Amino acid sequence: MNRLIATLKENECKVTLQRIAIYETLKNTKAHPNAEAIYKQLSPKYPTISLATVYKSLELFVSLGLIQAINVEENSFRYDGNSKPHPHLICSNCEKVEDLDEHPFADLCQEVEALSGYNIEKQQLNFYGRCPDCTQKS
Amino acid sequence: MNRLIATLKENECKVTLQRIAIYETLKNTKAHPNAEAIYKQLSPKYPTISLATVYKSLELFVSLGLIQAINVEENSFRYDGNSKPHPHLICSNCEKVEDLDEHPFADLCQEVEALSGYNIEKQQLNFYGRCPDCTQKS
DNA sequence: CTGATTATAAAGAATAGTTTTCGTGTACGT
DNA sequence: ACGTACACGAAAACTATTCTTTATAATCAG
Structure with a gap:
């Protein structure tokens, strides 16, 4: 606020x-x-x-x-x-979007910059799949 | 073909x-x-x-x-x-999309599955930034 | 090879999400 | 409190995509 x-x-x-x-x-x-x-x-x-x-x-x-x-x-x-970049999990069944907080991708950006020569400003890491709830229900 | x-x-x-x-x-x-x-x-x-x-x-x-x-x-x-999943680099200036082939993200999926309990079917790894060409031009 | 069957293509209308336009209203520095 | 630039609301416009209908073409049986 x-x-x-x-x-x-x-x-x-x-x-x-x-x-x-x-x-x-x-x-x-x-x-x-x-x-x-x-x-x-x-x-x-x-x-x-x-x-x-x-x-x-x-x-x-x-x-x-x-x-x-x-x-x-x-x-x-x-x-x-x-607004901090972090990976997202998207359930392909119920369409909910969750944060993946314990992410082991801390220094991914630097790696990518080194490999590509790009000056990375932003990342978008999305993983699509069935969430535990939906897996259980079916 | x-x-x-x-x-x-x-x-x-x-x-x-x-x-x-x-x-x-x-x-x-x-x-x-x-x-x-x-x-x-x-x-x-x-x-x-x-x-x-x-x-x-x-x-x-x-x-x-x-x-x-x-x-x-x-x-x-x-x-x-x-069709093989691999990260993409997107230039925020010229909007081109490139593949990042030498990616060190081989077993990212397994890690994410272990952390989240999701059954990952697909991933989308996008990095946005200025490409070397555009960086040079400006 | 020929015709029948059925999936696919074309055209254009429809839809959904988003952006723009424009007249009116409001925040905020003076 | 006043004036002005910016923001708001309503409706229309726009853009990417999907749907619907009709026509066409690919495949299969004979």
Whole structure:
């Protein structure tokens, strides 16, 4: 919250109710929602909020490094309130997206930079498969 | 080519001129094109080919394991004639997609499975950054 | 080789996710 | 409090992809 306000001010962006609400919603969930899901969650409380505003705010937050966008198979972006790069697990059955926290990929970037000559700014490590819950159910 | 025909026959799919042309196009490039790009490349030679056919053929090839789809930032799929999973390097400046062949990620899947309990079917390892060419130019 | 069968192709409409436009409203420095 | 630049909301536009219908072509049986 404070981080949002500080970052917006630093970048001469206005601090609006909508931006606060969208940021809060994302920070308070582990579900990696998409723009639509965030919009639906906010609608009851803020009936006049617009989906376009959600999209624009999310885009802004990404560009400010406050959150990260993740590219799941389905052609729709999901968002993660944690902007630190980390691998994601995506269940091919229930479509949930989870973080993989204990990742042994700490210095992957350096390795890749050394091998490729690229100056890596961002990574996207997605693993697709059946989650334990779905495996059990079937 | 022979692999395409054999695989199509094994799966009781028809061997058509269009499918051969699409597969060939993809196998003969390192550019990781999207459906539109493949369509445009084929258009001069096959003026009646349809974009929908390109989409459907690519989808079929992916489902048969002949090629792989890669999810780049921009909301559009790119295709890779090499179906073996391997990391990709995406230049944030010129948008080209390259393969990272000498990858030290051989047994990443097993590690992730052990850590998460997921049954990993597929992975997507994308690294975004400036390629050496673009770095030099600026 | 010929015709029947059936999967596939083409065309264009439809859809979903996202972005843009534009008029109005609001945050915030002065 | 005022003015202005930026942001918001609503609707329309756009883009990648999928669906639907009809026509065509690949394969198989004879």
